[in-house]
Amino acid sequence: MAAPLVYTKTGIALHWLIALLIFGAIPLGIYMADLPLSPTKLKLFAWHKWVGVTIFLLAALRAIWRVTHDVPAPVAGMPAWQVRAASITHGLLYVLLFVVPLSGWLMSSALGVQTVYFGVLPLPDLLAKNKELGEVLEKVHGALAFTMALLVIGHIAAALKHHLVDRDDVLRRMLPGFRGPRT
Amino acid sequence: MKKYFLGLVVALTCGAVLATEFNSVQSEKSRVTFTSKQMNVPIDGKFGKFTAQVSFDPAKPDMGRAQIEIDLNSIDAGNEDANTEIKHKAWFDTQSFPTARFISSGIKSLGADRYEAQGKLNIKGRNLDIAAPFTFKPEGSGGRVEGSFTIKRLAYGIGEGEWADTATVSNEVVVKFSLFVIAAPVAATKSKK
DSSP states (O other): OOOOSSOOHHHHHHHHHHHHHHHHHHHHHHHHHTOOSOHHHHHHHHHHHHHHHHHHHHHHHHHHHHHHSOOOOOOTTOOHHHHHHHHHHHHHHHHHHHHHHHHHHHHHHHTTOOOEETTTEEOOOSSOOOHHHHHHHHHHHHHHHHHHHHHHHHHHHHHHIIIIIIOOSTTGGGSTTOOSOOO | OHHHHHHHHHHHHHHHHHHHOBOEEOGGGOEEEEEEEETTEEEEEEESOEEEEEEBOTTOGGGOEEEEEEEGGGEEOSSHHHHHHTTSTTTTOTTTOOEEEEEEEEEEEEETTEEEEEEEEEETTEEEEEEEEEEEEEETTEEEEEEEEEEEGGGGTOSOGGGGOTTTBOSEEEEEEEEEEEOOHHHHHHHHO
16 A cells, blocks of 8 residues: 555644643753742642643554554655664654653652642552652653653754755645645 | 459449540550642641640540640651751741640540540641541550541641642641550549549
8 A cells, every 4th residue: 555645634733732742841841850849840840740641642642543544655765774763763752752751650659749630630659659769760751751852853853854955845744734745 | 242242343443444544645656647739639748756645535535635746847748848848937937836736625426436626726826726526446455546637727827928829739738647545554543633
């Protein structure tokens, strides 16, 4: 079966929605971590966790979408290493979309602060309170998020290189309203 | 025979009195904990050090008395940041008010093994009426007094200024107590005088 030329509307919507949430969650996470305790800090932590849960849920939808839909093939003429690098990056990003929120959830559980989604829906604590484990998970969560940030930067740089240098449709086909390649 | 019988009655009565007037709180088997909500997330805490004087006979609850003093510097509010913050002026101001104190004014039966203690709770220089329902259940060589009550932290000035926002930290704080009490014969004799 021939690969489609464009992503579906659902695929595009999920991509940009998740992108937006990551752009919010990572800087927020870095900013809030070292704040002195204040009501603002408590609010930011809660919001960060709500965004994380949302990313996890959207990632689940996106994974379902991805296995039930074909996606456009790499553009013609790309060197094999670039095709492989793109494929590995995409795969890792998919994994991190689950693992980063999950590590945050585990960290919260171990630190004794339950996650209550939007202040309404309490998520079960996956671990019992354990300060030492919580501090380890805090580092793990940070390292995973940092890895994700690096991959996202690489992903963006590659998209811009395709758009500005190669002048192909790699970025354009992920934008809403794109109907097909230019002729 | 009559004399023997009288002796038995006296022995039984004394035994019953000694066994039912609980007057010594075993702090190592007792806990005072609390739960507040931050951004609607329940956060548990506890007080490491407290002393309690209780005199309670389940058969005569009206005669009962209780006094509990809590060392507020022994607070564990869930994590280190919170433990430092909560001793500050805006919270408990433990430098000026190191102790919270409950003194009962009366205890009444609510039926079966349920009771209620009324009294004044003094925190941060404010003395307010509270009512704490509790249960009493025999346990091992003594009994367990277990109950809870809810306070409004702002009524005591706990968490003032920027922390007064109850959407972030709930005004309601549930305080739970579980005290293991035994009947100590010497103290029992004393308290009856």
